[in-house]
Amino acid sequence: MSNITGTTINLDGIGHLLADSELRVPVYQRSFSWASEEITELLSDLWEAFRRGDAEYFLGSVVLTAGTGEQPSVVDGQQRLATVSMIFAAIRDFLKDRGDRRSEPLANRYLFSLNLRTEEIEPKLRLNETDDEFFRRVVLSDTAITGRSPSAATDSHKRIRAGFQAVRDLVSRYAKTSKNEVALLIDWAEYLDKKAKVIVVRVPDEANAFIIFETLNDRGLDLSIADLLKNYVFGRSENRLEEARANWIKATSALEGDKRVATFIRHFWSSKQGPVREKELYGDLKRNLRTKQAAIDFASELAENARFYAAILNSDHEAWQPLGTDARQHVQTLLNLRLEQYRPLLLAVLVKFSPRELKKVLRLLVSWNVRLLVVGGLGGGTMERYYADGGKKIRDEEIKTAADLVRYATAFVPGDAEFGASFATASVSQAFLARYYLQALEQSLRGEKNPELVPNTLEKEVNLEHILPQNPRLKDWPGFDEESAAANVKRIGNLTLLKTDDNNAGGNRPFAAKKSAYARSQLQLNEEIAIEREWTAVTISARQAHLAKIATETWPLKP
Numbered sequence: 001m002s003n004i005t006g007t008t009i010n011l012d013g014i015g016h017l018l019a020d021s022e023l024r025v026p027v028y029q030r031s032f033s034w035a036s037e038e039i040t041e042l043l044s045d046l047w048e049a050f051r052r053g054d055a056e057y058f059l060g061s062v063v064l065t066a067g068t069g070e071q072p073s074v075v076d077g078q079q080r081l082a083t084v085s086m087i088f089a090a091i092r093d094f095l096k097d098r099g100d101r102r103s104e105p106l107a108n109r110y111l112f113s114l115n116l117r118t119e120e121i122e123p124k125l126r127l128n129e130t131d132d133e134f135f136r137r138v139v140l141s142d143t144a145i146t147g148r149s150p151s152a153a154t155d156s157h158k159r160i161r162a163g164f165q166a167v168r169d170l171v172s173r174y175a176k177t178s179k180n181e182v183a184l185l186i187d188w189a190e191y192l193d194k195k196a197k198v199i200v201v202r203v204p205d206e207a208n209a210f211i212i213f214e215t216l217n218d219r220g221l222d223l224s225i226a227d228l229l230k231n232y233v234f235g236r237s238e239n240r241l242e243e244a245r246a247n248w249i250k251a252t253s254a255l256e257g258d259k260r261v262a263t264f265i266r267h268f269w270s271s272k273q274g275p276v277r278e279k280e281l282y283g284d285l286k287r288n289l290r291t292k293q294a295a296i297d298f299a300s301e302l303a304e305n306a307r308f309y310a311a312i313l314n315s316d317h318e319a320w321q322p323l324g325t326d327a328r329q330h331v332q333t334l335l336n337l338r339l340e341q342y343r344p345l346l347l348a349v350l351v352k353f354s355p356r357e358l359k360k361v362l363r364l365l366v367s368w369n370v371r372l373l374v375v376g377g378l379g380g381g382t383m384e385r386y387y388a389d390g391g392k393k394i395r396d397e398e399i400k401t402a403a404d405l406v407r408y409a410t411a412f413v414p415g416d417a418e419f420g421a422s423f424a425t426a427s428v429s430q431a432f433l434a435r436y437y438l439q440a441l442e443q444s445l446r447g448e449k450n451p452e453l454v455p456n457t458l459e460k461e462v463n464l465e466h467i468l469p470q471n472p473r474l475k476d477w478p479g480f481d482e483e484s485a486a487a488n489v490k491r492i493g494n495l496t497l498l499k500t501d502d503n504n505a506g507g508n509r510p511f512a513a514k515k516s517a518y519a520r521s522q523l524q525l526n527e528e529i530a531i532e533r534e535w536t537a538v539t540i541s542a543r544q545a546h547l548a549k550i551a552t553e554t555w556p557l558k559p
Contacts, residue, residue: 007204009202011197011199012197013198014084014192014197015084015088015110015192016194017198017200018088018110018125019109021071021072022122023071023072023073023124023126024071024072024125025125025126025127025128027128027129029074029075029128030226030227031128031131032082032127032160034082035159035163036159036162038079039083042059042080042083043083043167045057046191047174050188050191057191058197061076061199062077062080062201063076064200064201064202064203065203071126072202075231077198078127080198082127082160085110085139085140086163086164086167087167087171087192088107088111088189088192090167090171090172092106094168094171094172094181094182094185095185098181098182111123111124111140112124112140123136131156131157134150134153135160137149137150138150138160138164139160139164174188225262225278225281226252229265229282230248232286232289232295233289233295233298236289237292237299238292240292243296244295247299247303248302248303250303250306251303251305252306253306254307254310255306255313260313265302266278267343268344268347269281270344270391271347271395272391272392274388274389274392275384275388277381285298305347307319309343312331314331315328319350323359326359327359330359330365330366333452334365336436336454339369340384342368344388345365345390345394346365347391351395352395352397352400353401357402361402364406367555367557368557370437371414372414374414374551375418375422382412390408393408415557416552416557419557420551423544423551424541427490427491428492429490431464435462438464438492438496438497439462439497440554440555441525441547441550441551441554442523442524443554444554445525446524452555462497462498463497464495465496465498466495467496467511467514468511469508470489477511477535479535479538479539480536480537484537487537491544493543496518496523496525497523497526498518498521499521528546
């Protein structure tokens with residue numbers, strides 16, 4: 001054992017650590033995140049090491065606070081500790097099902113302990129406030145205590161339930177590899193107690209724990225970027241840790257999932273400082289948040305901006321209610337396009353612009369994103385750079401209105417001529433985009449006020465139809481050979497929308513046999529198709545050129 005400035009490091013069996021401790025996962029830590037695959041991978045590795053007779057199996061490091069006056073906090077190691085607890089619980093259940101009296105002592109050693117002062121049974125491992133009660137009832141408690149299984153209220157609950165079921169199934173299967181099932185599992189429990197090793201790092205307080213946490217990551221520990229950012233900020237907050245923690249919880253409570261939180265932080269930071277890539281984010285924040293006050297201010301700004309980012313991810317968010325139906329539908333359309341690059345700019349707009357200007361920007365972003373998708377060539381990184389730089393200019397008040405933003409956008413958003421020319425030749429491989437383009441064009445043909453809004457894609461009612469089929473019998477399509485068919489089948493001019501029944505009836509039949517379905521259609525998109533005598537590459541180009549003229553009006557460059 002070593003002791004450096006109050007920090008102790010020792011090697012211990014993970015089972016013995018659970019048996020000898022009462023650990024808690026603090027409220028600000030992420031909820032249980034391992035999927036069944038990760039749980040069963042660790043379980044399988046532990047089982048194979050045991051069956052091979054390996055002298056030790058190393059599970060990495062666990063970082064704990066010293067726990068003065070309360071249970072030690074688990075700064076790193078929650079997933080492994082919870083998974084091993086699941087294994088002990090599954091062994092306990094297996095023993096109990098067979099009437100083996102050792103089930104209760106095993107549970108008392110690894111899962112629960114009696115608080116002599118309060119006389120209450122308390123878990124050896126407490127997860128955070130979101131997961132603790134669910135984990136206790138579903139995993140730690142046996143069926144006699146649990147009673148009716150609780151419903152899974154969060155994604156982490158679903159992961160816990162599915163993971164524990166997978167553990168129980170594997171434990172049962174492993175036990176059946178021996179004639180003496182119970183003895184085999186008892187031997188495995190002892191292996192987990194003594195030979196499944198972790199390095200236990202105990203530090204005096206949480207601020208020091210965060211420094212250790214970062215050091216372990218530098219040495220190759222697989223941590224999420226959200227974990228690293230959080231722990232760096234907390235470590236810098238020193239005696240104002242509770243303030244930083246409260247703001248962090250407020251910021252992340254609406255953004256479940258590590259990836260979503262990390263993306264939010266990166267987009268927020270990009271809207272303040274200019275574009276930053278994910279792999280550069282941690283280092284960039286460290287360079288800028290060098291003082292306690294900077295860390296406190298950062299956590300406060302995260303809390304302020306998180307509500308706006310949550311609104312970007314949800315068209316039904318309360319933030320959109322005062323702006324009306326069109327605004328919500330523009331937000332949903334942006335989500336349907338499945339892009340993220342615009343979010344730093346929209347986040348800045350939400351913070352700085354008036355509601356009137358915000359409504360204009362929402363429509364602009366739909367149009368600009370469609371233009372960028374159709375023209376291509378800009379690349380996701382370059383697109384995000386322009387959007388992030390625009391967000392910074394908005395926060396710095398160099399851009400104050402939608403009109404200012406239009407002038408800025410001329411540097412990267414394709415104008416009418418370029419967009420129209422690209423649309424006239426474009427092919428679309430992603431069906432969801434093709435469907436959206438065609439629905440918006442249909443609404444434009446019908447004279448809708450905001451044709452770019454397609455709040456309901458009606459996928460069950462309306463199909464994406466390839467007029468020249470994707471797998472045509474070329475003898476039925478005399479205007480095409482194999483090469484020209486491949487070049488034209490996904491062009492916008494060869495695509496339309498049909499009611500599901502009509503589309504299914506058409507199938508791979510010749511054009512003459514499919515025309516009646518187009519003639520019956522109530523969609524204006526299909527009127528010109530129905531009057532064509534034949535369907536050729538020239539026909540496709542002519543129709544697509546016509547649609548390109550409508551596209552420039554459907555997705556305008558200006559408000």
